[in-house]
Amino acid sequence: MIEFDRVTKKYKDLTVLDDVSFSISRGEVVGMSGQSGVGKSTILKLIAGILQPSSGRVRIQASRLGYVFQESRLISWKTALGNVTLPLRARGICPYEASATGRRLMDWLGLHGFEDTFPARLSGGMQQRVALARALAIKPDLLLMDEPFNGLDPHLKDNIFNLLEKKIEKDLTTVLYVSHYLEELSRLASRTIHFKGGKLT
Amino acid sequence: MREHGCRAMKISEKLLAVLCSATGILLLLFLWQLASETMSGLVIASPEDTFQAFGKILTRTDFLSSHFCISMQRIFFGVTLGAAAGFVLGILAGVSRPFRLMLEPFRWVLMSVPAVIVIMVSMLWFGMGSIMVVFITSVLLSPIIYVSTIEGMSSVDPDLLEMAAIYRFSLWIKIRDIYLMSIAAPLASGVAIVVGNGVRVVILSEVLGANEGIGYVLSSARTNLDIPDLYALVLLSLLIVGITDFFLLKPAQRRLMRWRVRSDD
Numbered sequence: 001m002i003e004f005d006r007v008t009k010k011y012k013d014l015t016v017l018d019d020v021s022f023s024i025s026r027g028e029v030v031g032m033s034g035q036s037g038v039g040k041s042t043i044l045k046l047i048a049g050i051l052q053p054s055s056g057r058v059r060i061q062a063s064r065l066g067y068v069f070q071e072s073r074l075i076s077w078k079t080a081l082g083n084v085t086l087p088l089r090a091r092g093i094c095p096y097e098a099s100a101t102g103r104r105l106m107d108w109l110g111l112h113g114f115e116d117t118f119p120a121r122l123s124g125g126m127q128q129r130v131a132l133a134r135a136l137a138i139k140p141d142l143l144l145m146d147e148p149f150n151g152l153d154p155h156l157k158d159n160i161f162n163l164l165e166k167k168i169e170k171d172l173t174t175v176l177y178v179s180h181y182l183e184e185l186s187r188l189a190s191r192t193i194h195f196k197g198g199k200l201t
Numbered sequence: 202m203r204e205h206g207c208r209a210m211k212i213s214e215k216l217l218a219v220l221c222s223a224t225g226i227l228l229l230l231f232l233w234q235l236a237s238e239t240m241s242g243l244v245i246a247s248p249e250d251t252f253q254a255f256g257k258i259l260t261r262t263d264f265l266s267s268h269f270c271i272s273m274q275r276i277f278f279g280v281t282l283g284a285a286a287g288f289v290l291g292i293l294a295g296v297s298r299p300f301r302l303m304l305e306p307f308r309w310v311l312m313s314v315p316a317v318i319v320i321m322v323s324m325l326w327f328g329m330g331s332i333m334v335v336f337i338t339s340v341l342l343s344p345i346i347y348v349s350t351i352e353g354m355s356s357v358d359p360d361l362l363e364m365a366a367i368y369r370f371s372l373w374i375k376i377r378d379i380y381l382m383s384i385a386a387p388l389a390s391g392v393a394i395v396v397g398n399g400v401r402v403v404i405l406s407e408v409l410g411a412n413e414g415i416g417y418v419l420s421s422a423r424t425n426l427d428i429p430d431l432y433a434l435v436l437l438s439l440l441i442v443g444i445t446d447f448f449l450l451k452p453a454q455r456r457l458m459r460w461r462v463r464s465d466d
Binding site: 048049050065067069071073075076077078086087089090091118119120138 | 360361363364366367368369370371374378379382385459460461
């Protein structure tokens, strides 16, 4: 599903990833940890195809990619539902079907009644749940999450994890999840990879 | 109960705003009246004479069907053409830096040259009439929309563009849902300025080089020393800008920006 073969990524003189190799199989849920600035987000961006490696090869087999960022990255002038359905509309899904899928997901994530609300009027936790709904709307076969639930209260985080666990298991989604917190990773991931100084440890 | 209290507070704030504006208008009328009493009627017409002249002008059929209509058409075409040209060039300049650098001298010239010089040159090129007025208006207004559009293009959030790339949004979705709405806020301010300036430039051009239009009537009133008519036409120009702003631009702006959290919410 994901294969990194001796990947190096440099930004000018700064080497962020140094000869990194690993692979993740279909349906696997993998956690990724490491200190800030060791290249975890770079790995996600290489997988998403918005960065290219300086050397080595990244192979991905995924047709539907969901991505949850550290910050929600919602479009401020679109309603919560508008944000959730946009990736579906981009894939040519008709508005009626996209709206039904979006509403179902928002309901499922406890956002019922906030479909027509603009992001600025939602709390941080709600915004992140909308961003998660957006990522799940396309039924991703690969879900990348970059410390998406930092700063959420533990009860809410627990609820989201419960829901995610069920969803991932049901849809056999491959997940790569970045977090500083090992207990979060062990909760969701079947194995964890750790980075230090641009290398896997 | 709390919601009711908030609503009552908002209503009282709105009432206060209306009262403040009304006080400002009354103060202006009072100073105008005072000035008209202390100075000659050939310099300042009194508010009463002006309002009477205003009523007379509006009941003159030749004014409404000819001069007023022609000026409104010129304002409409001048503002629309100027705004469209500024917008399209602004988008292209926002996308391409070399194109922006190439247009920079033109923008600088158009924003720096006095309007009266553009009018004189245009009169030489097009003679007197609508083509000259519309040309001047669109040429002088396009840089305002051009600058607003570039400002909007440079304020597009790169994080949103990255998100759009990851979710493989088409170019059309990117333009419609990200670029255009990022431009909307600076563009709305630009359009408000352009409409106000459009009325000014059209009337100025008509004063200097046209045989019809509000500006032509204004010029005739000045020549005949018909001061109340002159002031009534100034009032009419202000009303055109005010009505467009309050009943067209402001509601459109509010609708476009309804996603923003207002400070009183």
